[in-house]
Amino acid sequence: MCLAIPGQIVELSSEQPLLAKVDVAGVKRTINIGLLDLDDVHAGDWVLIHVGFAMSKIEQAQAQDQLQMLKALGEDQLAIEEIRGYKFS
Amino acid sequence: MKYVDEFRDPQLIGNVVREIERRVDPTRHYRIMEVCGGHTHAIYRHGLSDLLPENIELIHGPGCPVCVLPMGRVDDGLAIAQRPGVVLAAFGDMMRVPGTRGTPLELKAKGVDIRMVYSPLDALRIAERAPETHVCFFAIGFETTAPSTALTLMRAKTLGLRNFSIFCNHVTIVPAIRAILDSPDMRLDAFVGPGHVSTVTGCRPYEFIARDYGKPVVISGFEPLDILESVLMILRQLRAGEARVENQYRRIVPWEGNMPALRAMAEVFELRPYFEWRGLGFISQSALKLSKAYARWDAEVQFEVPGVRVTDPKAAQCGEVLKGVLKPPQCKLFGKECNPEHPVGALMVSSEGACAAYHRYVHTEQLTTA
Numbered sequence: 001m002c003l004a005i006p007g008q009i010v011e012l013s014s015e016q017p018l019l020a021k022v023d024v025a026g027v028k029r030t031i032n033i034g035l036l037d038l039d040d041v042h043a044g045d046w047v048l049i050h051v052g053f054a055m056s057k058i059e060q061a062q063a064q065d066q067l068q069m070l071k072a073l074g075e076d077q078l079a080i081e082e083i084r085g086y087k088f089s
Numbered sequence: 090m091k092y093v094d095e096f097r098d099p100q101l102i103g104n105v106v107r108e109i110e111r112r113v114d115p116t117r118h119y120r121i122m123e124v125c126g127g128h129t130h131a132i133y134r135h136g137l138s139d140l141l142p143e144n145i146e147l148i149h150g151p152g153c154p155v156c157v158l159p160m161g162r163v164d165d166g167l168a169i170a171q172r173p174g175v176v177l178a179a180f181g182d183m184m185r186v187p188g189t190r191g192t193p194l195e196l197k198a199k200g201v202d203i204r205m206v207y208s209p210l211d212a213l214r215i216a217e218r219a220p221e222t223h224v225c226f227f228a229i230g231f232e233t234t235a236p237s238t239a240l241t242l243m244r245a246k247t248l249g250l251r252n253f254s255i256f257c258n259h260v261t262i263v264p265a266i267r268a269i270l271d272s273p274d275m276r277l278d279a280f281v282g283p284g285h286v287s288t289v290t291g292c293r294p295y296e297f298i299a300r301d302y303g304k305p306v307v308i309s310g311f312e313p314l315d316i317l318e319s320v321l322m323i324l325r326q327l328r329a330g331e332a333r334v335e336n337q338y339r340r341i342v343p344w345e346g347n348m349p350a351l352r353a354m355a356e357v358f359e360l361r362p363y364f365e366w367r368g369l370g371f372i373s374q375s376a377l378k379l380s381k382a383y384a385r386w387d388a389e390v391q392f393e394v395p396g397v398r399v400t401d402p403k404a405a406q407c408g409e410v411l412k413g414v415l416k417p418p419q420c421k422l423f424g425k426e427c428n429p430e431h432p433v434g435a436l437m438v439s440s441e442g443a444c445a446a447y448h449r450y451v452h453t454e455q456l457t458t459a
Contacts, residue, residue: 003127004233004285018240032210034240035350048288048341051180051230052208053237056288056347062340069312073134075440085207088214 004048004055005070005079006063007031012043019089022049025067027080030089052086098314105317106140112324119145120276121323122413124266125283126153126441127311133446135313141320148413151265152283153441154229155182156411157366158258161399163188166227166256168395169388170201176219177203177256178212179227185438189399193227209241209255216245216253225254225388232289235259235377236350239357242383256388257378259358262286263294264375265366270302272369274414279323281316282308284338289354291346292334299332310338357383367401367435368408407434410443417447424452 007022018034020041033041033054046063047054058066070076113119123129129149132138138147151157167188170177177193184194184205197203202222206212209226216224228238238255245253262283269275282295287308295306305326309319319337326333336342357380364376379387388394401407405422409415417423417436427433429448436442440449 004288032237032240035236035347035353037349048285050285051234051237052210053240055233055236055285055350056341056343058341065312065340069310072312073131082207086211088208088210 003075003079003082004050004066005083006058006066007047007049007083008063009033009041009043009045009047009054012041020054022047022054022083024049024083025076025080027083029083029086031086049083052088101314102140102317105314105321109145109317109321109324110142112321112328113142113145114328115142115144117144119278119324119327120148121145121279121281121320122148122150122269122277123281123309123316124150124152124262125281125286126156126439126443127284128281128309128316129153129443130441130446131311131313131316133450136450137313137316140317145320148277149410149443150269150280150413151366151369151411152231152262152286153436153439153443154231154234154260155186155439156407156435156442157260157265157368158186158229158435159365159367159399160188160401161365161397162258163193164190164399165394165396167193167196167201169225169256169392170196170203172392174222175202176215176222176224177201177227178206178215178224179203180207180229181205182439183227183229185432186435187432209238210244213241213245213250213253216250217248220252223252223254225256225392227258228255229258231260231262231283231286232354233285235358236289236347236353239350239353242357242379242386243353245386246383251385254386254388254391255379256394257358259377260364260366261360261375261377262290263297264372265369266295266298268366268369268372268375269412270298270304272412275412277304278327279305279307281319281323282306282334284308284310284342287336287338287342287346289347289350292336292342292344293346295334299334303332305332306334308334308336308338308342310341356380365398368411402433405434407436410436417444418452420444424448
């Protein structure tokens with residue numbers, strides 16, 4: 001439930017400022033970035049994603065740590081499945 | 090040390106374990122509660138209890154959202170689903186949680202329109218695309234998840250969407266910790282504090298545990314090294330006779346929390362006077378409901394929900410396991426009537442539930458090596 005998935009923002013949306021495209025282990029989906037400080041969000045940033053929302057910005061090294069952690073817990077496939085499941089854009 | 094090969098840095102793990110062994114007082118018994126279900130999962134997954142000295146006992150806390158939801162609330166959600174024209178949307182974890190007359194998944198198989206979603210925004214999208222239906226989202230979760238529901242509701246308000254509602258079951262972790270601390274049968278020495286919840290709440294809400302109850306709290310990450318380091322930080326505090334809130338998960342958790350998330354929660358939610366938790370009973374101000382400004386989207390205002398209190402199946406001892414009074418295999422149903430394929434209690438459903446984690450990583454292994 002509290003699964004947090006690391007991903008990289010690849011594109012911000014000019015029409016819908018609360019949405020952004022992220023890349024999670026090669027899978028690209030749109031998420032909501034309304035829980036971040038929007039003045040400080042840029043393409044290339046790494047974020048932690050939970051139920052379709054970026055919860056916090058993280059460093060790239062931390063994102064890789066987090067991905068490792070998901071693998072160690074056997075939850076990386078679950079995470080990809082969740083990212084693929086976002087259908088709100 | 091069965092999983093030690095999978096640790097990313099076995100040498101670091103070894104160092105921390107030896108340091109723990111040096112700090113531990115062999116004449117006393119330590120009871121440390123990990124509040125978060127994600128930690129419970131990681132502890133079983135990596136066999137971390139086996140790495141610790143025998144007199145350090147890890148007690149599993151109430152931090153698993155589907156586990157603490159009482160059966161009556163599941164029934165209420167399913168009653169909403171069965172109203173004509175309603176689509177009930179729920180997270181995957183919720184789909185297999187038993188109500189009195191079956192799980193959401195079983196009801197779906199009988200033709201009730203219940204859909205699994207990965208995000209509350211997906212439920213909103215279903216409502217936008219199907220204006221002839223009413224879409225109700227079965228919202229569960231702690232502070233990690235509540236801000237997402239809040240933002241979804243703010244979006245519904247902006248869109249002026251009338252055919253959407255939230256059945257709000259969001260709970261807050263601090264009152265549950267306080268209830269456990271006040272419970273006479275719980276003697277705890279310290280807490281491993283939740284990781285992702287704290288990215289939203291920050292560390293301050295836990296300060297009362299140290300100040301008023303004199304127990305150390307260490308906010309922890311989820312890797313084996315994180316959890317072992319947190320145990321070590323707790324032992325250091327106990328050894329020094331201190332009680333403070335420390336943040337082991339600084340790389341993710343800001344001390345002050347996530348302000349946009351807290352602001353969104355403050356706009357959309359207000360505290361319920363009380364809410365029932367499985368195993369812990371009624372806890373005052375421990376859950377969220379929609380504020381008056383959002384009452385139009387509150388399923389409990391829109392629909393009459395039965396609101397019946399339902400006791401758990403007698404034989405299942407979910408409550409005792411949730412409070413840490415019993416370990417999962419000490420429940421009479423564990424591994425027999427109640428198993429991951431046919432869960433009787435919610436703790437066997439979610440991967441964060443103590444019973445599901447124990448069954449997957451300890452019980453199955455014992456069966457195959459026996």
